[in-house]
Amino acid sequence: MDWIIGFYNYRVVATYFPAFLAGLEVTLLVSAWSLVIALTVGTMVALMNISTRRWLNLLASAYIQAIRSTPLLIQVYLVYFAVGVIPLLDRRLTELEGGIIALALNAGAFMSEIIRAGIESIARGQVEGAQSVGMTYLQRMRHVILPQAIARVIPPLIGQTAVMIKDSSLVSFIGVTELTAAGLILMSERLLPNEGFLTSAALYLVIYVIMLHVSNYAQRRLSGV
């Protein structure tokens, strides 16, 4: 028993547990907002990428390559420090907002590649069928192509979301107290690294297990079993 207390003092963890739950909440909040923005950005960039207009293609691939070839940490710094005063609102970007935007822009690039693959996998006849009943481009996308395309790529999108939740740990660098930062606080206040980081890791594990079940469920539903 002494050995356990020496290595992992669960009593201290119990007193700090509200801080960990608050961190967990921030991690989930950042991830949820980023997911919504990333899916929107990702769909738009995917449409730009398959557009017949050359300059839209170039713009989309410049964005994707720039994001894929640089580390998220630098992207977080650039977004947070580059955006000074927000126009209209007349205030500075908060750490939380900066983190969410950087994470969303990062995930958006990866998700756009997934969504594009989904759109390209839709049979040509679907587009032609929609055209033959007189649908415009937007109607075709909204009612025929995108619903099928997104449904097909839900499993890889869930995988990318799991990566994004882990990546949200990097917003601790600009001072957002999320799950990793909660562990850091316990380490710096009580000099107990084991309790801090192992508890953070365990809570990430809980998120991961839930995501794994969601992914399996989605895969079962999509394969029609």
Place this chain on the structure above:
Amino acid sequence: MWEVREILWQSTPYFLAGLWVTIKISILALLFGTSFGFAVGLVRAVNVPYLASALGLYIHLLRATPFLVQLYIVYFVLPATGFALLELEAYPAAVIALSIYTSTYAAEIIRAAIEAVPKGQNEAGLSVGMNLAQRMWYVILPQALKMTIPPMGGLYVTIIKGTSIVSVIGISELVRVGENLTMREPQFLLSIYLAVACFYFIYCYPLLRLAKWAEGKLGHVDVSL
């Protein structure tokens, strides 16, 4: 404008020193991580009883947690176990954490490639009386290894981007060099971080292009990362 150029020009030796550390750490992690991951993937593909499921747990645990938390655990928690061998300096801690992180991805890539080799290949090997090691060495691995090359290129880029995080334990790689320079020249913070991003881009972008080119030549393996 002229002043920014002056500052960046004067800082180039520091940037290059940082880039050199980034290159060294990423190559070491690639070598160690891929070698270990190869062994793990092989055990998982052959489905060695008990060992394969134990290594499956290893992969899941590492997949569940962010690299930042893993780095903190290697650097702060392992020394607390009391084994002298695990009291790591920053540099070996960074390489070990990054290698462990790499190994899970490499293992999944190799397993997916082995499983992508058509079953008939294995059966043909069996029918001419080859044992498991012979079938692996002469029939399956030569075909599987070729398929691992494109996703390995992507993994290499993931490692390079991962090295940015080891700045947090005090390794003077590119991001750390950038952070130090911004302390000296805070008014040029944005230009300095943009320069850091450019250095990553120069290192990563050709690799991504190469991986894409290799994918066209050698075929695509579906790896869930």
